[in-house]
Amino acid sequence: MGAQIVELNCPGCGARVSIGQSECEYCHKPIVVTTFNSISNLSVPELNKYTNEYKKILKEDPENPSINGSIAMCYLKLKMYEKAAIAFEKAIEDNFDNSEMYFYAALCLLNGKKPFVQTREVIDKIIEYTNAAIQIESRGIYYYFEAYIKQDYFQRKFLKTSPTYQELLELAKTSGVSDADISMIFEILGLEKPTNL
Numbered sequence: 001m002g003a004q005i006v007e008l009n010c011p012g013c014g015a016r017v018s019i020g021q022s023e024c025e026y027c028h029k030p031i032v033v034t035t036f037n038s039i040s041n042l043s044v045p046e047l048n049k050y051t052n053e054y055k056k057i058l059k060e061d062p063e064n065p066s067i068n069g070s071i072a073m074c075y076l077k078l079k080m081y082e083k084a085a086i087a088f089e090k091a092i093e094d095n096f097d098n099s100e101m102y103f104y105a106a107l108c109l110l111n112g113k114k115p116f117v118q119t120r121e122v123i124d125k126i127i128e129y130t131n132a133a134i135q136i137e138s139r140g141i142y143y144y145f146e147a148y149i150k151q152d153y154f155q156r157k158f159l160k161t162s163p164t165y166q167e168l169l170e171l172a173k174t175s176g177v178s179d180a181d182i183s184m185i186f187e188i189l190g191l192e193k194p195t196n197l
Contacts, residue, residue, distance in 0.1 A: 008057055011050035019057075019066055033070040036104065036184065039077050050074045065094035069101055076104055079190060081111045099136035102129045106145065112190045115153040123153050140177030143168050145185055151197055169197070 010017045012029030021031045029046075030038045039047065054071040057064060072087030088105035095101060106129035109122050118126075130146045133139075147168035154161040163171075186193045 008053055011053040012046065032066050033073040034066075035100065036073055036076065036188065039073060040184075042077070044078065047074050047078055051078075063090070063094055065091050069095065069098070072101075072104065072108075076108060076188060079112055081108045084108045097136055099133040099139070099142070102133040102136070103142055103145070106130045106133070107185070107188050110189055114191065115149045116156050118153065123149060138175055140172045140175035141181040141185070143172035143175055144177045144182060147172060148185070148194070148197060152194065165197075 007016060007018050008031075009015065010024040010027060010029065010031060012024055013027035015024055015026045017024055017031050019032050023030050029042075033039050033050065039050070042050070051071055051074045054067050054074070057067045058071065061067070068087050069091035072084045072091055075081075075084035075087060085105060085108035088101055088108060091098070092101045092105060106126045109126050109129070110118065115123060115126075126149055127146065130142055130149070133142045134146075147165040150161050150163075150168060151165035153159075155165055182193060
């Protein structure tokens with residue numbers, strides 16, 4: 001069976017495109033959202049156009065990992081964390097070697113709140129997703145996010161954990177975490193960056 005070409009209207013301008021295209025030839029906006037940065041400058045009405053177009057495709061092909069990942073990114077940008085988490089989980093099922101899907105799924109689970117107020121079950125799931133992302137691709141942003149979780153949850157509750165948040169911060173630095181990466185995490189969460197991290 002050959003690969004199916006899925007056509008849709010460009011979420012940016014409405015032109016007919018396929019999900020095989022990375023950006024629209026007319027408006028130069030992304031067709032399939034693969035990174036959070038690709039939609040960071042989109043307005044809420046534009047994001048709503050994207051989600052509506054992706055919903056149409058998912059009605060016909062609910063297991064499409066590219067579109068599930070794309071709609072999840074849009075929901076995340078809109079701070080619709082529960083919907084984003086569901087979409088990321090669907091994207092992970094069919095694309096289990098994409099480290100960013102695990103990372104963003106972990107971010108969603110905080111639901112825009114500090115780790116300290118989460119249940120241990122949620123924290124364990126976040127760490128599971130973050131560790132899966134790290135196993136696929138060792139990136140500084142992943143280590144930094146796990147350090148944040150361990151500092152705000154485990155350290156504040158006086159719980160021992162290994163590796164410690166300090167060890168994870170060192171790994172983040174040696175793996176090349178940038179200030180832009182750190183800012184992006186707290187922008188997504190809608191939280192202030194802690195001064196002690």
